[in-house]
Amino acid sequence: MRQQMTSWALLSGRKSIGELEQDEFIEKFMPLSRQATFEHRAWEALEWFRVMDEDGSGTITTSEMLNCMLESEELLQAVIRHRLFVGTLAGGPRSMQLTVAEPDPEKEGEVLLHYAKVGTRSPVLWGVFPPNDYVGRESLIRWENLLMSIIDGEPSQILEDDLNVAVRQEDGPGVISTDWPSDLRGIFVGISSIFYAARDAGITERLIQKKDCLESLSSAMEAELIRGSSEAIQEDRIPKKLHLHQQKVANLAMAHSFISRLLHDDAWLYFRRSWQMGKSSFIATWSLGVFLNGKRRDGNQAAGSFTRVRSHLSEAGVHAEPQQEKPSPQKNWARRLSAALRFSAVTRRSPTGSTMD
Numbered sequence: 414m415r416q417q418m419t420s421w422a423l424l425s426g427r428k429s430i431g432e433l434e435q436d437e438f439i440e441k442f443m444p445l446s447r448q449a450t451f452e453h454r455a456w457e458a459l460e461w462f463r464v465m466d467e468d469g470s471g472t473i474t475t476s477e478m479l480n481c482m483l484e485s486e487e488l489l490q491a492v493i494r495h496r497l498f499v500g501t502l503a504g505g506p507r508s509m510q511l512t513v514a515e516p517d518p519e520k521e522g523e524v525l526l527h528y529a530k531v532g533t534r535s536p537v538l539w540g541v542f543p544p545n546d547y548v549g550r551e552s553l554i555r556w557e558n559l560l561m562s563i564i565d566g567e568p569s570q571i572l573e574d575d576l577n578v579a580v581r582q583e584d585g586p587g588v589i590s591t592d593w594p595s596d597l598r599g600i601f602v603g604i605s606s607i608f609y610a611a612r613d614a615g616i617t618e619r620l621i622q623k624k625d626c627l628e629s630l631s632s633a634m635e636a637e638l639i640r641g642s643s644e645a646i647q648e649d650r651i652p653k654k655l656h657l658h659q660q661k662v663a664n665l666a667m668a669h670s671f672i673s674r675l676l677h678d679d680a681w682l683y684f685r686r687s688w689q690m691g692k693s694s695f696i697a698t699w700s701l702g703v704f705l706n707g708k709r710r711d712g713n714q715a716a717g718s719f720t721r722v723r724s725h726l727s728e729a730g731v732h733a734e735p736q737q738e739k740p741s742p743q744k745n746w747a748r749r750l751s752a753a754l755r756f757s758a759v760t761r762r763s764p765t766g767s768t769m770d
Contacts, residue, residue, distance in 0.1 A: 637662050
């Protein structure tokens, strides 16, 4: 986690790499504030600057910044929420989605949606898994190879040779997805079917590194293969049990493949289904993959409107309609900050000793 924060902090400093002067610091840290007005956010960012500037040099070093953030739970949560949280991984019976924040600072507020028409039902529909039997290792390897070919944008022999006509007409043309990213850093949240894969692996509702996550998913897959083999020996082929077994293996492999291929080794993950926003709770279905604007706001202030979306979809084309949200003006921040600082000076001289909320 320290490495993630260091990477974020180092992408700063117009005059000195790894150091921030007061105006640079306030511009970078203002979005972390939960204060309601621009002036209050500027004031809180200035207070953070004064706390971190231990030597009174007028600049904040990376070391000073990290030490303060690691000691302040509120500030640490703000950094994670606003800067380290990068995207979501979601899926379902016939789809897989990766949603990531637009990395271009000029397009802040936009997200990229990567979509593939492949899901937990696909291996049975496409003949990768036996329809009336438990999954064997050979079938699992074929399914994993198919997933990797989709991520890499390469044609798959399974798609060309093994699909029956009905499935090819319905799913085949759009299966191959392009422009999948790789080596993504930051914190990713797993929801919908990806959450269930993590639940089967026993790694939900806690931050976990990519390496540990993959090991847990692999162990869960291996355990399910062994269980299926045992059931097959006993000739216990109850349709419902077979369906659940096939879905579980498919889902674990799908989660493992996407995480291993798309995320950097120093990425972190968090898997959760039920969430709390202010006084409201909700269940995260796959559609949460399109970020709600509330992710950048206090839960009580969240409007629930969608941010702008740019989609990188499969050829099948599930087209996301962009919904525009007018961004808050930031171009005149320096002038407004100057007014906020003058206001703060007046407040400090006030005989009532009042402080800002």
